[in-house]
Amino acid sequence: MKKAFLFVVGFISMIHCFAQPEKLIDDYTRDIELNPFSSDAYYFRANAKRQVNDTTGAIADYTKAIEINPNYSKAYYNRGNTRYDMREYEDAIDDYTRAIGLENNYAKAYYNRGNARYELQLYKDAIADYTKALKIVPYFKVPYYKMGIAKYHLKDYSGAISDLTKASAIDPLNAEIYYNRAEARSALLDYKNAIADYTAAIKIKPRGAYLYNGRGAAAYRLNDSAGAITDFTKAITLDSNYAIARYNRGVAKNSYKDYNGAIADFSEIIKKSPAYADAYMGRGIACGNLHNYNNAIADFTTFIQLDPGDAAEAFYRRAQARYAMNNYTGAIADYTLALNAAANTAQPAPVKPAEIYNGRGNAERKTNDLKAAIDDYTKAINADKNYAAPYINRGIANAGLLNYKNAIADYNKALHIDAKNTEAYYERGIANDKLQNENDAINDENKAISLDPGFADAYYIRAMIKSGQHNDSMAITDFDKAIAINPTFAEAFFNRGIVKGKLQNDTGAINDESKAIQINPEYADAWYNRGVVEAKLKNDSSAINDYNKAISLNPAFAAAWYNRGVAKDNRQDHTGAITDYTRVIAIEPDFVLAWYSRGVAKDIAKDDSGAIIDFNKTIALDSNFADAYYKRGIAEANLLKDSAAIIDYTKALDLKSGNLDAYYSRGISRDQVGDHKGAILDFTNAIDINPAYSKAYIFRGVSKLLMGQVSSACQDLYKAKKLGDNRADKFIKEACR
16 A cells, blocks of 8 residues: 555656646645655655745755655755755755765765865865766766866866866856866966966856956966956956956056056055055055155055055065165164064965065165174075075175175175176176276176176276276276266266366366266265366366365365365465365364465465474374475475474475475575585586576575685576576676676
């Protein structure tokens, strides 16, 4: 009887499978009333209730069917399906497991349990279930799609691609398969094939904004910023609220150097979503690229406030902005915060610790804390042994401490890492020049130039080295090249002007210094050097104007004060000159020429005592300064201290034997102390040096008269008159009748 009844129920079920669910529910309810222990009636009524979304009723009926027949595998299976639909994945897994326990080859139960485990991110277990389903029913192709995605989540990208490829063969018009395979290929950096998959998905689903976004991201990774922007724009056109696509377009515009366009995209995101932290980061980067550092700092600060747990890059970039604004102390503080943030984040920071240490070292170097900078560069090197930049920067810091050999060792290390690093060759060239390894220095700059023919600084340094070797024409050629590459290279104009001055091309020198000033009106050295050339051309008024400007820019510019004093002396403004020399001495107390020149100016101004004090200081600073002894002798003679003067003239002649003025002046003083014979000898020496020195003939004649040598004296006096010195007439009239 039971069998017959079950047959009837089965027969009725076959007939009813085409009926409306509501009618089926009524029919199965009547069956249950006729036979309350019919597990099939409860099971089929549960199926009908599922069709009308009565999940609670369905579960109750499946449960009743299981109570009646604990071995009812399909009831477990479908109750699992119902619970899956209700997102009760753990309960669904229990039901699928019971179904499998009753029916070990239940492929659909394995597959659906795999789906439930997938939803719970139990990807390994999900893959195991999909694999089992395929083993039971090899032609059961449905699991490949989900299995591929599960493998993607487990970072088994090759496995994901393999499974998704199989899925695409089964369902070639499923855009999601191509999309997910593209994502897996992107994860393997196979962007070219990823783009092909995104394109295939777009053909199937042309209004899929996310597909254009994915293809744009892959194009961006291939450095096709223009193509990426086109795809991101299409995604935004399809979905104007697609924030990620707009964000990605902003990033691509940053790379494309469309910084204003990037700012517009990031600002639009921020307008709609003020808490979108990454948009502030992107906008800050764009502002920094436009040198709007204050705005960049504000955006990085907002990012830090919104996402303090992932702030390492924001601190780092804010440090870079502050560094660019010459706020080195603030930059150091931010680099330190970046290091702390990077150390405390669970995920690897976008910026490496080595980069942060290197940045902090650069800021410390700018504050002249070279030892701290070297310590940070060393930490950067320890963090990444293959990072060339900190070796170069440590080399620069060592050079700043005059440790040129250590600097060269660092540059060598950088070149071992990167044999084509132009900066390393360039800096090594500078260090070699400091060690007077001039040929090695030139070879290094040659190498830098061969690697980068547009490296203006390398031409400039090579020019400076050649100038130091007195190879001035070749130096000018290199300065010319540096200027051709960088027409605003003020230092190159300045130094080319100096070399032109050495070559007596004074007009060219003035033109170069004028160009340097035009480029940088605050360039005190250029104002000064132009003044030097103007003074050389006897244009003392113009020279003084240039020295005035140099001094206004740099009040401690001792050489400018000194040369202005010299120019004032040339214009007979000895009082003004003395004031300038005094200022030089206040700035640099050991400036020998300032003491000497002030002494000369004081002597001209009849302040012989003051002059002697200055010459004393000059000699104390430089005991071999012959002219200082000579000038002190003049001042002493003016004060009738001829014996002291004779000693100084003698010292001056010991140091500089060809000084005819010293011989002449010593002769005068010897006459004053009655040493006429010695005087005659000195005047004779002066005449030997310059046979046309008329004063020496006159006073040798006077000395001879004082010794009674009238005939010889008159010969000297007539010689002086013949040379055009009418001062001899007085003595001729008195002694040579």
